[in-house]
Amino acid sequence: MKTLVCTAPGHFAFREDALPEAGTGMARIRLRRVGICGTDLHAFEGTQPFFSYPRILGHELSGELIDTGGAEGFEPGERVTIMPYFSCGTCIACRMGKPNCCTDINVFGVHIDGGMREEIAVPAGSLLHGQGLNADELALVEPLAIGAHGVRRAAVQPGEYVLVTGAGPIGLGTMELARIAGAHVIALDINTDRLRFCKEKLGVHAVVNGTDADAVEQVKAITNGDFPTVVIDATGNLRAINSGIQYLAHGGRYVLIGLQKEAFSFSHPEFHKRESTLMSSRNAVREDFEHVIRSMKEGSIRPQTYITHTVAFDEVPAQFESWLNPATGVIKAMVHF
Numbered sequence: 001m002k003t004l005v006c007t008a009p010g011h012f013a014f015r016e017d018a019l020p021e022a023g024t025g026m027a028r029i030r031l032r033r034v035g036i037c038g039t040d041l042h043a044f045e046g047t048q049p050f051f052s053y054p055r056i057l058g059h060e061l062s063g064e065l066i067d068t069g070g071a072e073g074f075e076p077g078e079r080v081t082i083m084p085y086f087s088c089g090t091c092i093a094c095r096m097g098k099p100n101c102c103t104d105i106n107v108f109g110v111h112i113d114g115g116m117r118e119e120i121a122v123p124a125g126s127l128l129h130g131q132g133l134n135a136d137e138l139a140l141v142e143p144l145a146i147g148a149h150g151v152r153r154a155a156v157q158p159g160e161y162v163l164v165t166g167a168g169p170i171g172l173g174t175m176e177l178a179r180i181a182g183a184h185v186i187a188l189d190i191n192t193d194r195l196r197f198c199k200e201k202l203g204v205h206a207v208v209n210g211t212d213a214d215a216v217e218q219v220k221a222i223t224n225g226d227f228p229t230v231v232i233d234a235t236g237n238l239r240a241i242n243s244g245i246q247y248l249a250h251g252g253r254y255v256l257i258g259l260q261k262e263a264f265s266f267s268h269p270e271f272h273k274r275e276s277t278l279m280s281s282r283n284a285v286r287e288d289f290e291h292v293i294r295s296m297k298e299g300s301i302r303p304q305t306y307i308t309h310t311v312a313f314d315e316v317p318a319q320f321e322s323w324l325n326p327a328t329g330v331i332k333a334m335v336h337f
């Protein structure tokens, strides 16, 4: 079968590999879609921390189940997606029911080879049913589950003002899940096209351009002087993370979904006077995936609007670099098999 390998930063090569073996507890999937995410782009650029090469990218995927690997309730031929985080099951985090931050986690397509190939074998426990959703929607479940997890970490309540910084695919998903939780969502970004997308396609409560000199005043006015009780960073940008605290209400929660490799810092008095709660949000758990799938089936999320570019598997090496350029207007690129 054909496999696409990122051999080194900036380089892809197709390789002919043997078909994966299902084996005990391993399910086999024929790929239909792989969504391209920031992690894949950073891996290609060579800016993803703790990343080694060669590596097969791709962790947002959907396909057709060939062999269930003994997974209960699954049928060969059915459409599936996966939770691409493989955990040890025994570490302190796993024992606390938090396999998303397992000490020994292997993320498919990041720490181990991923989905940019015609067939894959994955732990049967990672399968999710896809009935009722199409191949594109299913491949978008994972990035939305990241947002769902962040919103659940923040314990967003109906009627709260939630500011989400960063209107990329993860931020958009976070905004949608916050809206579903009943929040008044404020989108903050520095890209006017993306802010327009938030307003027109997502119907967020308000948008703010972070480059406006009075951005803080705008957020204050939108929240009737209170400021948002939840601020969620979905940029991973150091400046954005450092300045996020200024938008937070007293008594509020600041949740970091985006990842930055440098140390972040903000004023202790600013943090302290708010009695802020700071938390990170890593990956997602089954509950988040199931919540997203339910929301898609109900039609409360229509993530196919995020897909701006589609490409055949064979064309990925020729197209990939262009997705690093914001001028191409890419939100989500989707690979077809």
Ligand SMILES: [Zn+2]
Residues within 6 Å of the ligand: 037, 038, 039, 059, 060, 143
């Ligand atoms: Zn991703």
Ligand SMILES: [Zn+2]
Residues within 6 Å of the ligand: 087, 088, 089, 090, 091, 092, 093, 094, 095, 099, 102, 103, 104, 105
């Ligand atoms: Zn573990």
